[in-house]
Amino acid sequence: MTEVPTSTPATLTPHWNEQGLIPVIAQEADTGEVLMLAWMNAEALELTLTSGEVVYWSRSRQALWRKGATSGNTQALVEARLDCDGDTLLLQVKQDGAGACHTGRRTCFFYRPSDGTWQLSEDD
């Protein structure tokens, strides 16, 4: 299992879903903490790669969403990776301000499973 198959293509392009979107994981570059998952269309990805400031596509507003445009909690792009089948992006970012989450928290992932539901967790 250590030999890498030669069939892995040398180049790849993003695979957009039926809505023209791709899921994007944002990870804090310094700590490795996973901050959030959001979506991009081709224009958002292009803007992100050329500007170095992360721009998503808001599915609820159906509009480009420059992260932190209103909150000040911007994300500066450090590095971008596309996965093996081209259908997910991983961004290393520097999260500015209070955090990535609209609730003011650093990360969006703060509910833990407990007895069949998911409970708010503030102890980390």
Add this chain to the structure above:
Amino acid sequence: MTEVPTSTPATLTPHWNEQGLIPVIAQEADTGEVLMLAWMNAEALELTLTSGEVVYWSRSRQALWRKGATSGNTQALVEARLDCDGDTLLLQVKQDGAGACHTGRRTCFFYRPSDGTWQLSEDD
């Protein structure tokens, strides 16, 4: 922006998309490395939480997919989190075997942007 809004609900349930699925980020618990993104339906999530072995839903095969069932590259669940709006899961896992990727690599994220395309990158 440091005050946490009191409107954050104390409990949450997963928000399944129109296909009954939720995206799941798998992160290596020890290193913080993001390994892959896959999908779960309600049954896969239930099996994962009760067994401690990660089970996804294969969209291509339209079947439950016990990670590593054929390759041996299983994922043991360390911790699960649901995000603030209930539409993404983050799993801390212990990745067994060669790695998470079907190509034999540790992580699925190994294409870097370069001149308008994404290039295979083996230098990390």
